[in-house]
Amino acid sequence: MTTQAHELDVLDVSKAFVGTRALLPTSFAVKKGEFVTILGPSGCGKSTLLRIITGITEPSGGRILLRDRDITRLPPERRDIAIVFQSYALFPHMSVADNILFGLKMKRVPKEERRRRFDQVVAICGLESLVTRSPRQLSGGQQQRVALARALVVQPALLLLDEPLSNLDAKLRETLREELMALHKRTGSTTLYVTHDQSEAMSMSDRIIVMKDGQVVESGAPRSLYMRPRQRFTALFFGHTNIVPVDVDGDRARLPWGGAVALIEKASGRGEISLRPECLSLVADPAGPGVVDAAVFMGADVHYTVRIGDHLLRVRRGSAAPLAEGTRVSVTVDAPVSLLAAEPPGAADATVEAR
Amino acid sequence: MRAVHLLLLLLPGVGVLLATFGLPLFWAVLGAFGLGADGAGFTLIPLTDIFAEPKYRKGLMMSLYYAIAPTTLTLFVAIPLALMLQKSFIGRKLLNGLYKLPLAVPAIVAAFMVLTLFEQGGFIDRLLMLGGWNIGKIVRDPLGIGVILATLWKDVPFMTLIIAGAFGAIPSDTVHAARSLGATRLRAFWAVQLPLAMPGITAATLLCFVKSLGNFAAPSLLGPAYPLPLSILMYDSYRDGDWMAIYAMGTVLILAAFVVLAAYYTLTAAAFGTGKAASSR
Amino acid sequence: MKPVGSSRSRGLLLSLAALVCVLLMLGLPFGIIALWSVSDGWFPPSLLPDGFTARHWLMFLNDPSLRSAVVNSLVITFVVTLATMIIAMPTAWALARYTFPLKKVVEVFVLAPLIVPGIVVAVGLGRVFLKLDLAYTMLGVIIIQVAGVLPMTIRILASGFEAIPSDLIAAARTLGANRIAVVRHILVPLSVPAMLAAGLLSFIGSFEEFERTFIVGAPIVHTLTTRLYINLSGAGLVVPVASVVCLILLLPVFLVFMLTSRIMRDDVMAAGMGKL
């Protein structure tokens, strides 16, 4: 069965206009037990994609395979995919227990098995004291856990989570993020997670798929996407960065103010690289090319703005030995980077139209 | 596929209404122009008669009056009542259950109750007699006060229900916010609550108006002997088997209702157009 | 909801106002007709009847045609309410959940019967019913009453359906529920308030309907309303008899109203009507 080891294959799935959103042909795969996040700003088509995978929305083209079985035309109830919505979508007329048991009843799981799995999932999600309550009587975090339990209890081949944390306050979000990860470890469920929050994506995922304007921009492990993005969009989407023009020669990129950075690939000509503020080192150097324009103390870090030639660089360093404003500095890069792909000409116009 | 689905879903309701409402309506309008089963060829006479003959012309005026006057008055009672129902006080629950009772009372019964109470020599008059007053003529009077009272009695709960729903749907925080920004109670009502409840209020007003346009029981029992509203004249024509007149009057009433409906849609589209677009999925 | 800066005295004032309103607007008229129905002569300036009698009541209770009218009314009202619900549901669903060209036109058409006087429709339909052998039959009365209560029922059900989040249906589907199971386990239970509201309104609408029923059904098929209308119309208005008639007519309606008001959600009813 699992010769390919892909649990889910999305092959050229597209959707013509749904309201105002379109999905361009999109392909990706999710491996068994993997936690994959689809990340993108709102309106990028990630929810449409999710709905197509669940079968709630029909794709205009492409195929979806689940464990090598073509499910593109199957109704949602026969797909073996469970979803947790941003709104949780708990059935307001059923108790917590009935909500959780709903899927088992629908799938005609035998009574004893039902009981066993129910007890298990309730224990995992810590819902023992809430099972008799009505969803209305629950807090946001509790509702989220019930929704999760309801999805997990059917032991789906694939678990989809559609921005499940976005309706919660910051503190709770952090707690639940950890809980979710722990849960994922325990259940080992193959999970596709949708969010617009890059820190969520980075902290939880094995792999991130970045989407923009109805298409996949790039995908990869959180760390490599963060440190060595290949797309300008990705670089900018994951927090602050410095986009710097460079001259490339083999696996070295020459910086405009002198010095060079190691590239992980070979190329030649002009290009751009993304330099994360924390990947830059500052050394007080009276002969250095830069000047500290501003230094803002943030507790653990100090955020510097360094003027270097025509460029303003953001740099983040530990606060142990701060540099004063006006200090002349030299800047070095700690780790190898990758070259950003050139934006295809006219791409911006096309995306505007697609939206 | 989806279109077939949609048609199948629409068919029962729309189909039944087409057969039981659309068709008779079509015949009525056709009949008003002298066409159709009873017609003797195209003519405008029955329709023009309605505007030419004083009996019909005044009847139309009377129909409009019996629709506009109570609806306007109902607004002034229903809005405060709806506001009152938003407050908490002892007996609110009871009031909330009871005020809707007239919704279930047939119009003719309401008219009858007004008659027993407000007729000269009726119960209220007898009470007033103790103090040496008399009630004066408010049944069969030229202003149709009795008719308006009976209509009011039926319409107030109807309108209050809708308007209270509209007020209830406004998050209480919006009002609190307005108050905290320095608005007086009255000002908060004018500037925040009323505009937000306006779609409900206009819909309720429109429904009351069109319901009253065909009002039969109250004018028949409580109205002045002349002029009679079109609804009663239609019944009389039905008795005389004068189909043309029925269809002509029916067409004029339908026309009046549709004019008001069209005006409503035009006005609401202008006033709430943006709000509606935002709230639609 | 607590009023801003509520004070005890204002609350009491409101309670008092409510009490007076209820007494004057409801207690007084119903009280007076109740007295009239047992009065044996009640001439001015008496504030209470000059004598009491049960004969107006007995006359009606002993009237077999009244009993058959009661049965007819109950049967017709029940069938009409049920049939209307079944007919209205798919259409309401389509209006609530689908966007399609000319949707506004369909919506206005569905509401249109509310604004056209019943007699216009009744006269036109009555003549067709004669051709179809539906005149003076229960079926004919049921059909014409369904036509009358359908618009409001569709309107209220549609606004009830609109209020059901589509995520709930999607969630149920992904959990293994097919279309039928979704209807059974999700849609129907969640539409109960709307269905109750619509059902109550069509019950009342059917029960008190006069013009259409009278023209199509009377006098072979009499309902309570048509049967008793004769005693209330200008020609035959005898006050004590009319009072008995009113009370008999009001009893079942009030009963249903009281029973349902405990579970009835005002906002659902208001939402259905407050949107055109």
Next chain:
Amino acid sequence: MSSKSLVASVAALALISTAALAADVASPAFGDKFNVTDTSVPLDKLTRANFYEVLVPLAKAKGSLTFYSYWPPAPLVVYQQQIIPSFEKKYGIKVNFNSVETNVGLPQLDATFKEGKPSPMDAYFSSDLPANLDEIANIRLVDLLPNAADIDPKYARTYRGIAHGGAYVPFHANQTVIAFNSAMVKEAPKTFDELLAYSEQNPGKVAVTSPLRGGSGSGFLTSLARQKMSAECVEKFMDLTSDEAQSKALVNDGPCFAPVWDYFKTLLQTAQITNGNTDTLNLMANGVATIGTAWEDLTFSYIKGKQLPETIRVTILEGGQTGGAEGAFIPANTDNLAAALLFMDEMLAPEHQAWKLVGFASRSPKTGLDDGMIPEDVRKFLLPTKLFAERQISSPNPIMSKVVRDAFAAKVLEN
């Protein structure tokens, strides 16, 4: 009245009926042949003599019939408590009784007739006749029913100005009157002018039923017209053959009606106009009006039901007021002709006519029944027989009546 004299009267009536049994075969009232759809009854061979012999088996075969009556209280009770039980017992034929206002029943009948369907009723006691009477009823029932032999000739072939040739069988004679509260009106007005004078002295105390809304009002208007117009005008007014054009010419264009409108306009400056016969009576019950236009029988049933004080009396103004005898007819499209004929005959049975006279002061259209039979305690609420006999006048034809009503709206109410 003693029960003995009642029995004697009934016996005398029965005798008259029997004597009349030898009458001739009834012919169609309009046209030269019967137009009934139910051809099981050999109408051309039916006579008073073989009436029961022919019809009873035919009627029994059907087993039931539907009878309509419009609303007035007295006849209703008589049908329900007396005639129908007696008929059902006698023939074993069930009667489906329905109380249906004329303005509802006649359009129903008309519609079925035009569609070629059986009529909703097999016989109809109605306050008006169908407009297409000549098509819808053409059996000369008055000449056919054994119990109709002694119908008063003045009711037998015309009703409210309509010549019906005996197709409409009078059952219940009624009369428009002036009702007054004797406790408040010292001397009842005897003429139209005295009534006007009373109203001017007592504003608001006279209630006039709107001629557009009730028969006592249009009866009053017609009576007034016959009183106030010149003899020449009255003659044209009472011409039963007038068509709409002639009627409009007389009422709207000529000078004939000027005094009538003048009188009414002056009257309405002080009198109240009401929405119906019962509306007027309710006003009198409330003590607001002391004089009102009314029907004799309705007023009596109100008094009897304690809806009017016992001080109410009725009278007819000089010059007479309109009256007639309401009755029933058999629609041509009945599918139950035999039973309908039997029932119509039963309605006129002497014992029923006597019962309703005694119990309800419902006057009989048959000769030989008079108020000598009415108990003393009932008689004071009714018109004296002499007044009734002398002052009952008839109505113009319905086309004329409608034109007058419309003109009344335009000339009097409009101003």
